Amino acid sequence: MTNSLLNETQAKQEAPCSASCFASHSGVSLKPVYYQTILEHRPAIGFFEIHAENYLSQGGPAAYFLRQIRQEYDMTIHGVGLSIGGENPLDIEHLNKVAQLVEEIQPAYFSEHLAWSTHDHHFYNDLLPIRYNKDSLDRVCQHIDQVQTRMKRPILMENPSTYLAFADNDFSETDFIREMVKRTGCDLLLDINNVEVSCFNQGRQAIEYLEGFPLEAVKQIHLAGHTLDDNPIVPLKIDSHDDAVSQDVWSLYQYTLQRLGDCPTLIERDGNLPELVELIAEAEFADRIRRAVKQGGSVDA
Amino acid sequence: MHNDFIQALLSQDQSHLHPKLEGDTVENAVRFQVYQNNLVVSLQDALADIFPITQKLVGETFFRAMAREFLLQHPPTSPIISEYGANFSDFIRHFEPAQSVGFLPDVASLEYQLLQLTHAAEVETLDHQSISTTFEKTQDPSQLVLELTPNCQLLHAPFAVGSLILANQRDVSSNHININESEYILLHKSFLYARLSVISFDQACFIKALQEGVTLANAVPESEGFDLGGSLAKLIEWKLIRNIALQPD
Numbered sequence: 001m002t003n004s005l006l007n008e009t010q011a012k013q014e015a016p017c018s019a020s021c022f023a024s025h026s027g028v029s030l031k032p033v034y035y036q037t038i039l040e041h042r043p044a045i046g047f048f049e050i051h052a053e054n055y056l057s058q059g060g061p062a063a064y065f066l067r068q069i070r071q072e073y074d075m076t077i078h079g080v081g082l083s084i085g086g087e088n089p090l091d092i093e094h095l096n097k098v099a100q101l102v103e104e105i106q107p108a109y110f111s112e113h114l115a116w117s118t119h120d121h122h123f124y125n126d127l128l129p130i131r132y133n134k135d136s137l138d139r140v141c142q143h144i145d146q147v148q149t150r151m152k153r154p155i156l157m158e159n160p161s162t163y164l165a166f167a168d169n170d171f172s173e174t175d176f177i178r179e180m181v182k183r184t185g186c187d188l189l190l191d192i193n194n195v196e197v198s199c200f201n202q203g204r205q206a207i208e209y210l211e212g213f214p215l216e217a218v219k220q221i222h223l224a225g226h227t228l229d230d231n232p233i234v235p236l237k238i239d240s241h242d243d244a245v246s247q248d249v250w251s252l253y254q255y256t257l258q259r260l261g262d263c264p265t266l267i268e269r270d271g272n273l274p275e276l277v278e279l280i281a282e283a284e285f286a287d288r289i290r291r292a293v294k295q296g297g298s299v300d301a
Numbered sequence: 302m303h304n305d306f307i308q309a310l311l312s313q314d315q316s317h318l319h320p321k322l323e324g325d326t327v328e329n330a331v332r333f334q335v336y337q338n339n340l341v342v343s344l345q346d347a348l349a350d351i352f353p354i355t356q357k358l359v360g361e362t363f364f365r366a367m368a369r370e371f372l373l374q375h376p377p378t379s380p381i382i383s384e385y386g387a388n389f390s391d392f393i394r395h396f397e398p399a400q401s402v403g404f405l406p407d408v409a410s411l412e413y414q415l416l417q418l419t420h421a422a423e424v425e426t427l428d429h430q431s432i433s434t435t436f437e438k439t440q441d442p443s444q445l446v447l448e449l450t451p452n453c454q455l456l457h458a459p460f461a462v463g464s465l466i467l468a469n470q471r472d473v474s475s476n477h478i479n480i481n482e483s484e485y486i487l488l489h490k491s492f493l494y495a496r497l498s499v500i501s502f503d504q505a506c507f508i509k510a511l512q513e514g515v516t517l518a519n520a521v522p523e524s525e526g527f528d529l530g531g532s533l534a535k536l537i538e539w540k541l542i543r544n545i546a547l548q549p550d
Contacts, residue, residue: 053381053382057381058420058422059421059423060420062420063422064493081381082380087303091380121378122307125339125347125376125377125380125382126343128336131302163336166322167323234331236332238335
């Protein structure tokens with residue numbers, strides 16, 4: 001079934017992707033279960049995004065298939081382990097490994113998170129929240145400078161999904177991000193699912209958040225699915241990346257494009273992986289919205 | 302501040318963190334649980350991916366409980382999660398509830414070594430044809446030195462864990478395996494993936510001698526039953542020979 005659907009998908013877009021695919025067509029997350037399908041069927045897709053930390057080995061299937069697939073497709077690299085919001089200095093050995101991967105693969109963009117994951121030599125495998133005060137802004141900016149200097153390119157920083165907030169913040173999240181962009185010259189990855197998740201969890205309006213967001217620096221968009229933890233004390237949306245993009249996120253996406261203009265977009269999926277064709281269908285839906293917005297119209301999302 | 306956050310993540314003690322958060326303490330405890338859950342579940346999943354047969358042998362419930370204890374005591378030290386769990390085998394060895402499964406630490410250790418070998422850089426080795434040609438052209442092949450690939454590791458396990466892992470990988474019954482028998486095991490790489498082979502004592506002696514760089518004549522074990530042709534055929538099949546040269550005078 002997968003194969004026939006993939007062939008249908010290909011038939012719809014007979015022209016093979018050109019070098020400009022990242023800019024013009026939406027992409028999906030690259031996962032090991034998709035390697036064979038991608039190489040056998042070469043589906044029409046804008047680009048693939050990898051997590052840097054899954055591709056740092058010297059050999060094995062990840063190293064091999066990454067390079068095979070890179071020959072055919074545009075790519076973006078998404079870091080999940082630099083801990084840019086951390087209180088400790090960056091792990092130079094790890095930064096060097098990621099920078100070498102970026103140098104070899106030459107992705108359209110390298111992105112990281114406004115969050116932390118490492119503390120005192122331990123890695124906590126999650127994107128933990130930061131306090132939005134002056135000290136933390138200084139540290140984040142210094143770390144971004146260090147990464148951009150090492151990689152010799154501006155990086156994209158992604159807005160976080162959060163479940164709690166610190167007291168005594170000096171900035172709102174969007175003001176913090178605006179200041180970070182001004183000081184470091186970095187660009188932004190706007191994760192619209194994170195906007196929906198964080199705003200729901202913090203009792204704020206997603207539209208207001210987007211109004212305050214420095215959209216002029218956004219170079220890439222992430223769309224993903226979330227789940228609802230409907231507990232009786234405080235219902236929370238969880239940034240689970242294990243489901244299709246939700247209706248509310250599609251609506252926010254269209255709203256964002258109407259203000260921002262066209263923007264390269266990724267369908268991000270990390271768990272409960274469907275057949276590749278389902279992710280491609282979501283990427284095609286994003287492309288429909290992009291085309292409609294470019295023509296001044298809209299899609300009933 | 303991050304110290305307080307980590308302390309709250311790893312223990313149930315959130316007393317230092319709560320005063321630093323905005324909002325209601327009861328609500329914040331639920332909110333904080335999302336981070337605790339992310340940490341525990343994502344690392345349990347990672348350990349299950351790295352140690353699938355260890356999990357299969359003890360069952361998912363037991364494995365996840367053991368993994369939870371491990372990850373809270375030994376969080377990863379690197380963001381490269383496929384390298385996580387180097388000391389999981391040692392942890393299992395001292396984990397009281399796993400004491401009845403004496404061979405479990407050796408299964409975990411072998412699984413970890415297999416995964417690390419899978420991620421090691423591939424090394425080019427000689428094909429059958431070029432090995433045959435060298436043997437045919439050499440007047441006295443017993444004086445050849447066979448250089449083996451660094452991607453082969455020789456192990457002596459106190460239990461039949463190699464056979465057990467092979468049976469589980471092939472999804473066949475392991476009832477015939479006497480787990481208390483020790484085994485010689487060779488880890489090697491087939492294209493991109495590490496494989497294991499259970500080998501005889503003689504084959505292990507032969508491979509160990511070759512790894513030490515002695516000539517073929519000196520590598521052959523003294524045992525009468527040793528099958529040199531068959532053992533060489535295995536070295537070729539497993540693509541272990543990186544180079545062949547006459548020992549320099």
